[in-house]
Amino acid sequence: MRKIYIIGIVASGKTTLAKRLSKQLNIPWHELDCVVYHQSDEGRxxxxxxxQQEVIADIDQSSDGWIFEGVDRSSYRCLYEMADTIIVLDPPLWKRRYRIFARYxxxxxGIEKCHYKSDLKMLRNMYQWxxxxxxxxxEFEARLKPYQGKIMRVADSKELGLG
Structure with missing residues (x-):
């Protein structure tokens, strides 16, 4: 397990799991939101x-291991092939809705930082997504079907025994 793609919808626990796995396995992790939205001196x-696909390919070619985490976006689907393990995080809907509000x-x-503008518009977007x-x-499940041999499905990252 050296190339891991963690996929899930907003507030499913992707970043938390990626940080834990990165530390435990000593593999760098990458937020796919930062691949989509690049921060430069001129702004975001x-x-x-x-x-986006070029950045992903560059990371893949320059590393023997990585963890990517993000939602299902067409520009990330190359990761289905590249990853040796795909972790699908799928907590219950009520838990994701609660986490969205708690995060906001x-x-x-000021307890939690983010790479985006945290406002009511973004809060509404997260619920809409x-x-x-x-x-x-x-449709999402159909896209995953060809990769069943390398998929781990969990409702909570605690199921992976990472403490």
């Missing part, structure tokens, strides 16, 4: 899907 800008509150009071994911879940 969105890379094209082609440039923590960001507003969650609803869209649930509505399109069958």
């Amino acid at each position: 800008y969105k890379r094209t899907p082609e440039k 509150v923590k960001q507003q009071i 969650t609803n869209d994911f649930e509505r399109n879940r069958a």
